[in-house]
Amino acid sequence: MSGKEPVIQSGSEREVVPLVASIDVGTTSSRVILFNKLGQEISKHQIEYSTSASQQAYSASGERNLDEKRRPSSNGSDNEQPIFSAEGIAIEATEYLEIEDLENNVEPTLRFPRPGWVECKPVNILENVVQCFAANLISMDRVNGDRVSNGLPPYRIKCVGIANMRETTLVWSKKTGIPLIDYGIVWNDVRTTEIVQKKKDETSEEYQRHLREMTGLPLFSTYFSCSKLRWLLDNVPAVSKAYEENDLVFGTVDTWLIFNLTHNHVLVTDVTNACRTGFMNLSTKNYDDELLKYWNIDKEKIHLPKIVSSSEYYGNFVVPKCTKKTLTPTAWDLLTSFSNRTPPVPIQGCLGDQSASLVGQLAFKPGSAKCTYGTGCFLLYNTGTTKLISNHGALTTFAYWFPNLHNEDDDYGKPHYALEGSVAVAGAVVQWLRDNLRLFPRAEDVGPLASAVPDSGGVVFVPAFSGLFAPYWDPDARATIMGMSQYTTASHIARAAVEGVCYQARAILKAMSSDAFGSDNKDFLEEVVDETYEKTALSSLAVDGGMSRSDEVMQIQADILGPCVKVRRSPTSECTALGAAIAAAMAFESEEERIIWKNLKDVKKWVYYGGFERGETVSSNTTSNSNLKVFSSKSSNQDRRKGWKMWETAIERCKGWISDIQIS
Incomplete structure (x- = not known):
């Protein structure tokens, strides 16, 4: 461990080093991580999901275990078929990372039954989470044995937080607690296209604006939970039957996990998840009768989770009996002992994944922003306690709500809001360059290749493979590469692809700046006053995710944003899980109980500065933030403005491609 040992806490029997357990359920994997006071990972276990596509490959291969083909062979040969994470990074099974087993006809966690349909198995998700938790307990038990034998205090989990993919819709029986169907509809599923289009056609523009004011969302999107629940009620007899019999429970992944663990x-959901359902009024922080009626949902016939804050006591951790069959006897015994511990371990933190990432990036102040570079990329701009409804294509969402920080300055105990924008393609363009054009063998090679040239040589790459998201919102746009000549090389194309992602991030930040500062005519990332750049509240962009690991890519991002905005890479690669851990640690009512971090300032002190005060002189080997790095623009005004002009021109020329080529 780097940095000094965190402060030791006296336990009921002996001194211990407190930890926070964080459950992080993403679209393609589940993980449980144990964090210490420095924000370091003391233990971690992850299960990467299998999918219906990998199941078909397994069946076609005739092999007993497809996962064995993915692991290095005993003779060290490297001819196995690799698999990739959601960020396009090649992964393989290790002691700490499992790839879901396909033996014995086990159903995959993710399946794609029809084009555009994406489903997940709620039972699998729960079992995977419990298995990851058990693996961490086994690891901690082993490590604690070594620590005690060497005279060091053991680690002890103090509380549990949860981060989860949002909008994914699950339904189960109130009587039995068992899913009514064996799948949930994942956030990126598009089966509800006809429902939302019909709703949009039937709703006046004035009422659409009214709904957006209430929810902060463009409801006429397949993205959110409201249309997914409506589809289930209209198309699945078991769901409609339970609804009529008042046995239907609706929830997102956070609700399902908290209910079972x-x-x-307890049947709850936090505000950052509830605000993505389309049923919650942002102002009241509760379900709205008008919104439920709009989607033809009778609240007397359905059990909706209570909407609560992101940081409060929900219940004590227990291992669900239904998962026993998937665990080894050792794992079950450890989990049972953990469940019966005195005092019990509370689950008391919950955040939707993008809000969790914002918190994990320590972007607490209004005006701070974060960008997570995954398959796509998600930008959140913290607007503090002010709820802004975007006029420039962004969504309004809850950032976090930590009510027990009510005695602090800066309104940290009040609900905080954010503007959110999504870029459809980020890491996916790196995958495309690697797999389709074969420009490089590994995703991490894109940075060096792109930085081998000083600029794109006039090439602009708009990676709109499935249309343009925020702030352009054009589903008919398609990817284009413009400005090529005989001078163009692979490096120019790679650089243009990276710039295409970075320009989209800049466009979203520009739109959010206009929303926040009330001006359509000024570009707050570029405004020049007396040859110097105007200082703006949007002064830094915190970054995490796959592409952020490349120094070269982040320098390109900084150059495109200009000198007003610095790019700050997180000291931890697991910002989402860390955000959930912070939420859990802040749930204790008094600072005396908060033995890990006292408040949000204390979080930054320990996670960023290794326990030292900011600005305190420390030696390089005493801090924990070796991965923390800030990138500043090195570009000239002229080059930056020329590049932005080229980008805007390219965007206009790629819009409407599908509709323009259709023959009536």
Whole structure:
């Protein structure tokens, strides 16, 4: 461990080093991570999901275990078929990372039954989370044995937080607690296209604006939970039957996990998840009768989770009995002992994944922004306690709500809001360059290749493979590469592809700046005053995710944003999980109980500065933030403006491609 040992806490029997357990359920994997006071990973276990596509490959291969083909062979040969994470990074099974087993006809967690349909198995997700938790307990038990034998205090989990993919819609029985169907509809599923289009056609523009004011969302999108629940009620007899019999429970992934992992089977959802359902009023922080009626949902016939804050006591951790069959006897015994611990371990933090990433990036102040570069990329701009409804294509969402920080300055105990924008393609363009054009063998090679040339040589790459998201919102746009000549090389194309992602991030930040500062005519990332750049509240962009690991890519991002905005890479690669851990640690009512971090300032002190005060002189080997790095623009005004002009021109020329080529 780097940095000094965190402060030791006295336990009921002996001194211990407190940890926070973070459950992080993403679209393609589940993980559980144990964090210490420095924000370091003391233990981690991850299960990468299998999909219906990998199941078909397994069946076609005739092999007993497809995963064995993915691991290095005993003779060290490298001819196995690799698999890739959601960020396009090649992964393989290790002691700490499992790839879901396809033996014995086990159903995959993810399946794609029809084009555009994406489903997940709620039972699998729960079992995977419990298995990851058990693996961490086994690891911690082993490490604690070594620590005690060497005179060091053991680690002890103090509380549990949860981060999860949002909008994914699950339904189960109130009577039995068992899913009514064996799947949930994942956030990026598009089966509800006809439903939302019909709703849009039937709704006046004035009422559409009214709905957006209430929810902060463009409801006429397949993205959100409201249309997914409506589809289930209209198309699945088991769901409609439970609805009529008042046995239907609706929830997102956070609700499903908390329901199953708490001793009292509590039915709750936090505001950052609830605000993505389309049923919650941002102002009241509760379900709105008008919104439920709009989607023809009778609240008397359905059990909706109570909407709560992101940081409060939900219930004590227990291991669900239904998962026993998937665990080894050792794992079950450890989980049972953990469940019966005195005092019990509370689950008390919950954040949707993008809000969790914002918190994990320590972007607490209004005006701070974060960007997570995954398959796509998600930008959140913290607007503080002010709820802004975007006029420039962004969504309005809850950032976090930590009510027990009510005695602090800066309104940290009040609900915080954010503007959110999504870029459809980020890491996916790197995958495309690697797999389709074969420009390089590994995703991490894109940075060096792109930086081998000083600029793109006039090439502009708009990676609109499935249309343009925020702030352009054009589903008929398609990817284009413009400006090529005989001078163009692979490096120019790679650089243009990276710039295409970075320019989209800049466009979203520009739109958010206009929303926040109330001006359509000024570009707050570029405004020049007396040859110097105007200082703006949007002064830094915190970054995490796959592409952020490349120094070259982040320098390109900084150059495109200009000197007003610095790019700050997180000291931890697991910002989402860390955000959930912070939420859990802030749930204790008094600072005396908060033995890990006292408040958000204390979080930054320990996670960023290794326990030292900011600005305090420390030696390089005493800090924990070796990965923390800030990138500043090195570009000239002229080059930056020329590049932005080229980008805007390219965007206009790629818009409407599908509609323009259709023959009536």
